[in-house]
Amino acid sequence: MKIVIPDDYQDGVRSLECFSRLSGHEVTIYNDTVRDFDQLEERFRDAEALVLIRERTPITDALLERLPRLRLISQTGKGIAHVDLDACTRRGIAVATGTGAPFAAAELTWGLVLSAMRHIPDEVAAMKAGRWQTRVGTGLRGRTLGIFGYGKIGSLVAEYGRVFGMRVLVWGREGSLERATAAGFDTADSQDDLFERSDVLSLHLTLNPGTRGIVTAAHLGAMKPSALLVNTSRAELIVPGALVDALKAGRPGMAALDVYEDEPVRDHPLLHLNNALCTPHVGFVERDGYELYFGAAFDNLLAFAEGSPRNLANPEVAGQS
Template sequence: MTEIYETQPERTDLPLVVMPAVLGAMIDPIKAQFPVLKDVARVRMFEEFTSDETVLIERLAEADALLVGGYHISDGMLRAIAGHVKCIVFCGTGVASYINLDLARELKVRVCNAEHYGDHAVAEHTFALLFELIRRTGTLDKDVKDGNWAWAGGDGLQLAGRRMGIIGLGGIGATVASIARAFGMEVSAWNSHVPAEHFARSGATPVNDLNELIETSDVVSVHLPLNDATRGIITADNLDHLRPGTLFVNTARSEVIASGALLARLQRGDIPAALDVFDHEPLKASDPVCHIPGIVLTPHVGWRTDGAFKELTRQMIACLKAYFAGEDYNVVVSER
């Protein structure tokens, strides 16, 4: 039986916030934030994860606001709940990948997200992926434990002295730049609507032309947010400028790359890549990207650290408190 955690159940005069599904790692951090809503709103949290829309809609029957994370809200589900759910708070930044924002605007449902909560988490995961590419520690660990003590395959690449090209110099990209410089790398970044202070703070060199950035980099790391302006902004032509052997890492969103373009480029077999995000999630074992040699894949976990969960849940509850007070906080779509 699903455990249901409720706060102030006797306060039926207060609006109801429902979290109909929750990732296990979020349970304790978000519970720690619920006292902020004392005398503001009741909370009902179902302590299991499901993406079954029939179940989600049923659990949301009495909700005035929704806390959502880890699953997509279809247009049908959004329409089904919009009559009573007037505020949706998403547990992350890239809400455009999970909710039709234009439809939410049409239905006058506020949508909020969290910002910069995972800058360090995603930046650190970027380097976890990169180190797996260049040092193959996971494979070597398995070899040693299997009794295979061999130096063949153990020779790696060194980051110091290589150039990293960053596409997207926001909070995460700037953090990646700082880490890369600490490893002794030269760092450049695409100068596309990036404030000058971002370059000054991160130490990255601006490059105006994306193709130039890509073709002059030893490592290309993607950190663009997903929005209408960035969807598909990295094209097949851009990826053609990757030199054989260039390391390619994407911990942002797959949709910032033109559909099918990255798969086609990787299938040539000359680009070692590490990906945490995909066109279709969860990724199936039959997906072509799973069968490309030299590729490292992780299941969209770059943002999942203890520190990120703590800041993420703080912002989620702050969004709700602001909504019920008639104020704005991290509003992506306004209901007004």
């Protein structure tokens, strides 16, 4: 098959052990993201299969119309909100979903917590500039860690907080609250209560119509001026512009972020704030995780090529192509 893999920023896919599974197929890899339809058509026009790296390139009906040879989209991970599934189904294009693990994202979340609270990036930069001990950090022990969404990642971050001696407070849907209580964690009385009481508040919600904009300016304004907000989930959970305004107003006092509305980011108001620590959506960018994500996507592709499609989000197209 002719396979195209877009958006491999680090050119890391070729270095994975699982990449050898595609031996015998014609694979083209692009290391940047483009949005222009003409450029996307040029890159994808001969592809029989696309292997998508998370949600970096939206696959719309208008784009699919220009790709008559496309037979399969194999997604790294389970999320396919960026793929027009109905349009794929109408056109007989199979969409296979993969798997993943929560560990890399949870570890990155905790790295951001420690880095922000102890001002590690600032101190590293200051020392390189010839200055010594420029800020006083804040410890975690005895402080309250708020977890908004107690799923696979949120539950891991909650356990990290417990190990560090923090008081863990959880809010989310009924299932989240039940699981958190069973694990021995306290639950908040409401979303407002969670935001008001947390010293560190970490968002771990799936983005969907019910959670888009669930964090408002009022929620942020109710946070402590000493508090840290961490978002390694999706930027759209927060009302557009609300976090920038809140940080400028000093509530919360800091934010640590790995996700943005429009990626890759070339410039963003958050990058110009001294109380925002920003990383370029690297929560899942870790070798073991990549082997898992891409290994599953490649296996789904090979099964399709052999006439035995599996893990299809639209199984009704099986056998049509």
